C-alpha cells in the first residue's frame with residue numbers, strides 16, 4: 001500500500017491544508033477581534049446560522065410560537081465561514097466559538113446558553129413544551145436527544161466533511177464514516193418503524209434536534225448524498241422526515257439565518273414573524 005502521509009513528531013497548524021473550514025479555524029480558543037453582538041428588542045436573543053445545528057433552535061422557537069407560547073425572539077446571523085464566531089462578543093457567550101448560542105434577558109443575570117441540546121432543554125423547560133416533566137418519558141426523550149448529539153458529529157464532521165468538503169476524496173475516511181452514517185440511519189429507521197415520533201407518539205425536542213440532520217439528509221438537502229447513501233431504503237425516516245417538513249414551524253425555522261439556497265428560503269436576520277412571512281411568500285406555487 002502506498003504511504004501518502006506519515007505524521008511528523010509534532011503537529012503544526014497548516015491553514016492551507018484543510019479545505020473549506022481550515023482557514024477560519026485555529027488550534028486555540030478565544031476571540032480574534034473585538035466586536036460587540038447586536039441586541040434586538042425581545043428577551044430571547046439567538047446568535048446562529050441556518051446550518052443543521054442552528055435550525056434546531058429556530059425550529060424549536062417557531063414550534064413554541066405555533067403552540068401560542070410567548071417565545072418571540074431575535075435571531076442574528078453569525079457567518080461562521082467569515083469567522084464571526086471568533087468575535088469578542090460571541091466568545092463571551094460561547095467560549096467554544098460554535099453556533100448556536102442564546103441569551104435570555106428575562107432570566108436571572110442573563111447567563112448565556114450554548115450547546116444546542118442545552119438550549120433545547122432550556123427552552124423546553126422554560127415554556128413547558130416538547131419535553132415531559134419527569135419520569136421515564138422524559139428519559140426516553142433524553143435517550144434520543146443524546147443519541148443525536150453523539151451521532152451528528154459522525155454525520156457532519158465525519159461523513160459530510162470527507163464526502164463533501166474535503167479538498168481531496170479519501171476512500172478510507174469516506175468508507176469509515178459512510179458505514180457509521182448508514183448504521184445510524186438504520187437505528188433511526190427501526191425506531192421510527194415503531195413510533196410516530198422519535199421518542200414516542202408525541203413531538204419532542206428529540207425530533208426537533210434530529211430532523212435538521214437526518215431529515216435534511218434523507219430529503220436530499222444535505223451533502224447531495226441521496227443516491228450514494230441509498231436514502232430511499234429508509235422508508236420510516238422518509239415518512240417522518242416528510243411529516244416534519246409539512247409542519248409550518250419547520251418550514252419557518254429552517255430558513256432563518258441563511259444566506260444560501262433559493263430566495264424563498266433565505267432570511268439573514270429574524271426580528272418578527274412578518275420577516276419570515278415575507279420570504280416564504282416568494283416561494284413559487
Ligand SMILES: N[C@@H](CCC(=O)N[C@@H](CS)C(=O)NCC(=O)O)C(=O)O
Pocket residue numbers: 025051052053054080085097098099100114115116117
Ligand atoms: N455541539 C455543538 C456543535 C455546534 C457546531 O458544530 N456548530 C458549527 C456549525 S453547525 C459551528 O459553529 N462551526 C464553526 C467552527 O467550527 O468554527 C452544538 O450542538 O451546539
